[in-house]
Amino acid sequence: MDQRRHVGDQERKRLLDPLTRVYNRAALNDRLEHEFRLWKKYQRPFCLAVIDIDHFKQVNQQFGYEVGDKALKIVARTIYQCLRDTDFIARFGGEEFVILLPDANDDTRTEILANISHTIRKLPLKFKNERVAITVSIGATLFSGQDTPTPVLERADQALYQAKNSGRNQIIWC
Template structure:
């Protein structure tokens, strides 16, 4: 009876070893790089990575630990997921950023390559690897380079929230940011102001110089405004030649001061292709947030002030009624 049990156990172990060997052979040919890591973060074996455009050769990592090879934060994250996979017996997945040039145990000839100087995104998948011939429990860590996917996600995210002509926030982003800032201002009882800006006689610019030159004027106008803003201010384009600037932590006096600076600065812009005698000007309406007021009410008061500035002759700032 014992002989039968021993034979069965031996057959099971042999089958597992065969399955493991087949798996490792397969991994060697895969484009994604894989690592056998033990519970202490030791690189037991490096496999795969056949796609040389996406992965560096990591053979030099074998025999070293995650903490020796990787930046501390990345090493800690990876080791945490290795141990969690071993504890639960289930695959663990994590995304992390890493510059290949920062993997200190790679040869300098690899780390100095231009393609490895930029931050890349990886998706790590840690799966327990039973019956592996190693004194301590190990996982198979598959590192998938997901940088192209992340770049695409970033592109579409920016496209959804930015104005393609000027590069600043679009209407959607402005409204979302405004709701966030107004909620914060009310919650902490802090001041917030809004400027609504409209380039004077912009249609004349388009008619006289053409739409391409009009686009350049919009870009120059945007940059001229941005140069005057603080890092905490938020500028967006909500219409053809209409812009808004959210001013957190800014009362009416501060909004009036910034608005006046913008009115003074815009005519000094030298837009390439435009007649030197033709200077852009801007009309601005300003409003400061009232207690319990929402963005639509604040925007309406600033817009009314803008209309007043236009009726008064343009190229000026008007304050909204409280």
């Protein structure tokens, strides 16, 4: 029994990002494949969004990596708290997160993404009595037609870069 528990603990650790304690890219790949198969079978709305912390390099440069790490942890936790039980978050790399919103209608997914953006913008993050303003840019898309995960991820990433190039702190659908 102890060995089984130990193996389960090791498996969970393998799938979690050590800093933010949300899922990592390996877990994302597994979950994305699972949700993709369900989407193919049932054709329910399936949204994928890429979230990037705006001007994160400046946060690290101005306040130090400790504050940057703290910001990553807080942003990850905030995104997680804005999601439904059926949704999924993973740290994609650096200051980027990917969320999966399966079976979310237009109103639901719009509300979730807007709530993430709004809640992060209002975070009371401070360092030495100076407010550290954090905003995010979000690129989102829906699975459709003959989509597979790779082009959907690329489309969401393109939407993210449109959001960044259009002034940041916004949600772009592609």
